[in-house]
Amino acid sequence: MATVTEKFARPQVRQTQCFIGGEWVPAASGKTFETVHPATEEVVAEVAEGDKADIDAAVKAARAQFDGGEWSRMDARDRGILMSKFADLLEEEADELAALETLDNGKPIRDSRGADIPLVIDCIRYYAGWADKIQGATIPVRGEYFTYTRREPVGVVGQIIPWNFPALMVAWKWGPALAAGCTIVMKPAEQTPLTCLRMARLAQKAGIPDGVINVVPGFGPTAGAALVKHPGVDKIAFTGEGSTAKIIQREALETMKRVTFELGGKSPNIVLADADLDAAVEGAHFGLYFNQGQCCCAGSRLFVQEKMYDEFIDRLKAKNHERKLGDPFDPETEQGPQVDKAQFDKILKYIEYGKQDGAKLVTGGKRHGDEGFYIEPTLFAGVTDDMRIATDEIFGPVLSVLKFKDVDEIARRANATNFGLAAAVWSRDIAKAHRLASRLRAGTVWINCYDVFDAGAPFGGFKESGLGRELGEAGLQAYTETKTVTVSLT
Numbered sequence: 001m002a003t004v005t006e007k008f009a010r011p012q013v014r015q016t017q018c019f020i021g022g023e024w025v026p027a028a029s030g031k032t033f034e035t036v037h038p039a040t041e042e043v044v045a046e047v048a049e050g051d052k053a054d055i056d057a058a059v060k061a062a063r064a065q066f067d068g069g070e071w072s073r074m075d076a077r078d079r080g081i082l083m084s085k086f087a088d089l090l091e092e093e094a095d096e097l098a099a100l101e102t103l104d105n106g107k108p109i110r111d112s113r114g115a116d117i118p119l120v121i122d123c124i125r126y127y128a129g130w131a132d133k134i135q136g137a138t139i140p141v142r143g144e145y146f147t148y149t150r151r152e153p154v155g156v157v158g159q160i161i162p163w164n165f166p167a168l169m170v171a172w173k174w175g176p177a178l179a180a181g182c183t184i185v186m187k188p189a190e191q192t193p194l195t196c197l198r199m200a201r202l203a204q205k206a207g208i209p210d211g212v213i214n215v216v217p218g219f220g221p222t223a224g225a226a227l228v229k230h231p232g233v234d235k236i237a238f239t240g241e242g243s244t245a246k247i248i249q250r251e252a253l254e255t256m257k258r259v260t261f262e263l264g265g266k267s268p269n270i271v272l273a274d275a276d277l278d279a280a281v282e283g284a285h286f287g288l289y290f291n292q293g294q295c296c297c298a299g300s301r302l303f304v305q306e307k308m309y310d311e312f313i314d315r316l317k318a319k320n321h322e323r324k325l326g327d328p329f330d331p332e333t334e335q336g337p338q339v340d341k342a343q344f345d346k347i348l349k350y351i352e353y354g355k356q357d358g359a360k361l362v363t364g365g366k367r368h369g370d371e372g373f374y375i376e377p378t379l380f381a382g383v384t385d386d387m388r389i390a391t392d393e394i395f396g397p398v399l400s401v402l403k404f405k406d407v408d409e410i411a412r413r414a415n416a417t418n419f420g421l422a423a424a425v426w427s428r429d430i431a432k433a434h435r436l437a438s439r440l441r442a443g444t445v446w447i448n449c450y451d452v453f454d455a456g457a458p459f460g461g462f463k464e465s466g467l468g469r470e471l472g473e474a475g476l477q478a479y480t481e482t483k484t485v486t487v488s489l490t
């Protein structure tokens with residue numbers, strides 16, 4: 001990952017309209033909405049506010065490319081070549097894209113330039129390599145028949161993404177969809193539409209035919225809902241809140257759309273007493289405070305084995321005191337503001353719940369500064385399983401630390417949640433760590449590390465944390481249909 005040393009300048013905002021059939025157009029209604037820099041609360045752009053009519057136009061454009069258009073006739077290898085060109089253009093513009101992400105989302109430039117954008121490029125390159133390797137099988141059936149399968153693109157896909165990793169979520173969605181040969185209508189989050197629009201422009205420059213990728217910025221209950229209901233859409237891929245997914249699931253069922261969901265979590269991060277203390281403290285801190293705590297897989301239930309508990313709290317406390325909050329364009333800044341006022345208020349409410357429920361506030365607990373949506377890195381000790389800060393997803397820089405005695409107990413308590421996105425185990429006894437990993441009901445388990453992502457490694461949730469997987473070959477399969485062809489040999 002790239003290390004950032006210099007201070008970044010504010011980027012120019014170039015794309016603010018809907019991108020439909022290769023044209024940049026205002027919303028049919030003429031409406032716009034504001035997007036805000038969360039560090040200063042100033043408006044940085046007015047963005048087209050798409051709704052049903054714009055979604056309809058975008059689906060038409062996507063259908064035209066899918067139903068016999070240039071994209072549908074293109075050799076798979078050529079699709080891969082265009083995707084590689086797209087990745088190259090993203091790389092050429094990595095500095096600017098990172099700055100745009102920081103402007104729109106507020107995340108520190110060291111993260112957007114060091115992690116988000118490199119992961120975006122890697123994901124598009126990874127899936128570019130898949131485009132001509134999506135194979136079927138030949139199947140030995142009874143009788144004089146030859147039977148084979150084809151993996152065909154699922155069709156026009158509607159993609160709805162959140163604001164916490166705006167550009168990376170674009171890559172996770174576009175990479176497999178393009179490799180499989182699908183066409184796309186995306187609705188980015190209303191808080192963070194800018195990098196998605198810029199990426200659409202770069203895809204166009206790379207030569208991906210007009211109409212293959214369409215972007216309609218706007219709000220969930222209007223533009224998002226129109227996309228979910230549209231009969232011309234074959235699949236919905238959604239990342240966001242479970243409550244929204246349940247609404248989408250019901251709507252999508254009407255037209256039997258395929259769905260994949262990547263939802264929330266309350267991930268257990270488990271430190272056994274034989275863990276490497278320095279590494280575990282580092283991993284516990286990073287696993288929660290990274291991205292201002294706005295990660296679906298945040299290690300927000302930190303379980304520390306009794307013997308190590310007090311020292312662990314002291315070490316976490318010291319780390320929180322050192323954490324640098326400030327201007328996200330400054331390379332020294334480790335923590336930026338929360339994305340908006342609604343999130344900021346929700347987090348402060350949970351901090352109050354923590355105090356009311358009897359947890360011990362060790363650090364933070366309030367707003368940082370008087371401008372922007374900053375919240376101090378907050379640490380609660382003495383947390384018990386039933387407290388609201390231990391059961392609910394907070395999506396902010398609030399770490400709850402719980403104590404446990406033995407491995408059987410922790411396997412049970414870690415799984416006592418409706419979520420199942422991620423988990424981690426810290427131990428020097430690697431056999432013990434593997435055994436515990438196999439007992440954890442989560443889509444991803446990290447051992448002696450946290451938040452390690454790779455485009456090749458499937459990611460998604462057990463239980464109410466999701467449906468289906470993204471990334472890797474599993475992520476690609478979610479964008480294909482299997483067709484069986486049987487030929488008589490007589």
Ligand code: ADP
Nearest residue numbers: 160161162188189219220221224225240241244
């Ligand atoms: P988050 O808390 O991560 O923002 P949401 O589920 O509210 O989670 O939002 C994720 C995405 O889903 C955003 O792009 C939002 O606009 C969209 N969205 C919200 N409500 C709906 C809905 N009823 N139908 C379709 N999309 C929606």
